[in-house]
Amino acid sequence: MTGGVQTLLVANRGEIALRIVRAAQELGIRSVAVCSEVDVDSLHVEHADSHVVIGPASATKSYLNVDALLAAAEEAGADSVHPGYGFLSENAEFAQRVIDAGLTWVGPAPEAIRQMGDKAAARAAAERADVPTVPGSDGPVSGLDEAREVAETVGYPLAIKASAGGGGRGIRIVANPEELAAQVPVAQAEAKAAFGSGEVYLERFVARAKHIEVQVIGDGTRAIHFGERECSLQRRRQKVIEEAPAPGLPDSVREELTASAVRLAERVGYSGAGTVEYLYDPAIQEFFFIEMNTRIQVEHPVTEMITGHDLVKEQLLIAAGNALSITQDDVQFTGHSIEARLNAENPDFDFLPSPGHLDVFRMPGGPFVRVDSGFEAGRGVPPFYDSMLAKIIVWGRDRDEALSRLARALDEVEVQGIATTVAFKRRLLDLPEVRSGDYHTTYLEDMLRAEGSSDKEAT
Amino acid sequence: MPEHVVKSPLPGVFYRRPSPDDPVFVEEGAEVTAEQTIGLVEVMKQFAEVKAGAAGTLSSFAVENESTVGPGDDIATIETS
Missing domain, CATH: 3.30.1490.20 (ATP-grasp fold, A domain)
Structure with missing residues (x-):
């Protein structure tokens, strides 16, 4: 079943590398971790069957170093490469180099990465697949x-x-x-x-737009969707809280939205996991294609929680040359899931990064709580990479239960040694707009700006 | 000659250029003002500007472009008069 994927090089670090190692283990695939010199003592390395040190701390010399990664694959006898998210995951040239080296690339074809990575080409592909795009001028206007x-x-x-x-x-x-x-x-x-x-x-111009995205998986011929996620709570274009399904989305819109994502994936012969991102205007119940991400996404667990499907396993099975083993009817949706990202940043100092040593790192537990993290107490958080420490994901029978559960889970978090965003995330859950689901992509920044100015007035 | 030593405000990676294709912020031996940016420190994908902090001649950098720095590490020396 995993024919072309027996020994998998995981070309990433942190929680997503560990996440991929876990999927490989469940499928009986050997996993090879890579790490920079400062990451040798990290969880993804410990969990993998073996590891290769690929370079110094700086990401350009390690996790972004194509030659070092290919050399590591050869050294470890890997037959396949999973890029995770970030780093080289949407780099068509890296995908091509992996394929040219005779290895299996766990992801869509380099041409698909290139096509979707180009705004104009992606928009044209969407239009050909009859997926609505943001209406506007065809290129620049002369006057x-x-x-x-x-x-x-x-x-x-x-x-x-x-x-x-x-x-x-x-x-x-x-x-x-x-x-x-x-x-x-x-x-x-x-x-x-x-x-x-x-x-x-x-x-x-879409005022009060929502960011809604659809998870798809294709096998090059057929594609299916795993429903949508709402990720409108953002700060500096970084998603802060994500949930599935999208609150308040009418079923008729959901049906059209997910069908359009499948149309696009099938039209471009998409193979692997991908996410089609949309702007949604709740006032007129219309959605518009923004872009397609040709990789697994940070927030994929909320989809896994409501569908029961392991998306990374599906990626590996497709890459190994299998056709989709399930049909659209096999994807059933149950309950509600929400994810909060915990970052090593200080919200009291404009979210200044806070690397350092994790003296205490206590994550929540209890029913229907999932924690994906590449860290544990006693380890260091290096200053060289992304600030995300953990993803805390909960499931509830409905949105209210999921919200209460996430609040409870965040209350259980205790981190000492560095600053984190846990209290900030916890506070967001009490906001009326978040509780009602009536938030949009600029809501959080508007709120922070308003708070900042009222702070100044108070002093 | 009095000197001012520019220290790294944060741990991370030090850059002498605003982006890989741009020229360096400042050459060794050049005159700088106190407010002038002489480099960047990248910490967790955020960039902090490193200012000269004193006017004078930037005589030398203590670290190479793209090398890792700790908080308080020497970045450069400025001869102040």
């Missing part, structure tokens, strides 16, 4: 006349975006034709000054 034409078909409110901008910079929102006429020249001038190019394009 006000063209902007008016676009506005007539797309409607208001509209975002005027600088082509060379990004990360939320260089965006102006207009609500009517008068504002459009006033703002297009200003936006062009501003873009020219800020980014060196005056090129702007138009897009429908």
Whole structure:
């Protein structure tokens, strides 16, 4: 069953490396961990059958070092490579190098990674698969006349975006034709000054948008979905709390949304696990494709909790050359799951990273609580990598039970030696908008900003 | 000659360039102002700027580009007059 995957090189670190090692163990696959010089004494190394030290602490010299990883695979006699998430997981060139070395790549084909990694190509693929994309101008608009034409078909409110901008910079929102006429020249001038190019394009502006994503797995021919996840609680574009299913999503929308993700995966002949991300506008119950992530995601456990399917095992089985062993009807959804990420950051100092030694590291337990972590008490948290310490995932029969359970679980967490975000996450669970599920992608940052300014007024 | 030693504020990886394709923030031997950025320290994927902290001539760096630093480690020496 795992023919081409007998000895698996896990090209990652921390909780996801351990997560992959565990899936391999359950399938009877030998696992080979890799680590940098500062990670030798870490849990993923300890759990794997063997390990190879691939370089110094700096990620560019170790976990991002393609030559070192391929040499490690050869040295350990690995026949396959699982990239995890982050690092080289969405690097088409690395995938190709793995394949060229005669190894099995646990992930989609390099062409699929490349296609989905290119915004324009991904959008075109979505359109071909009849997946709705954010309506807007087809590329840059030359001037006000063209902007008016676009506005007539797309409607208001509209975002005027600088082509060379990004990360939320260089965006102006207009609500009517008068504002459009006033703002297009200003936006062009501003873009020219800020980014060196005056090129702007138009897009429908979705206020109070939700981030909803659909988990899919394909075998190159057929694809199925494992439902959606809602990840709208974000800070600096990092997801803070994730849950499944998406609260308040009407069943009819859910059906269309998940079907569209399957259409896209099948259309591009997708093989392996992937996530199709959407913006959802609850006011008009419409969703729009943003991008497809061609890897396993951090928040995959909430999907596992409500479906009972081990997604990493499925990845390994598909990579080994098996067709999907299940049909869409085999994926049944039960209850509600929520994940909170615990990070080594200090919320009292603008989330300043807090590496150091874990003097105490007590994680929660009890019914329906899952903890995925690459750390334990007595070990160090190096300053060189991501700040995530653990994912605390709970399941409940319904959303209320899951929320209470997560609150209880977070109350059990005790970490000493470094600062963590546990109290911050716990506090979020008491917010009325979080309790009701009525939150959107800018909710958390708006809240933090409002708190920051009221703090200043108070002092 | 009086000297000012620039220390790393955090543990992490020290960079002399804003990004791999850019020129260095400052060459050895160049004049700097106290407010000038002379490098970055990356800690857990966040970047903190390292300021000169004193005006003068940056005579030498104590660490190479992309080397690891601990909090309080020497980064560079500035001759202040």
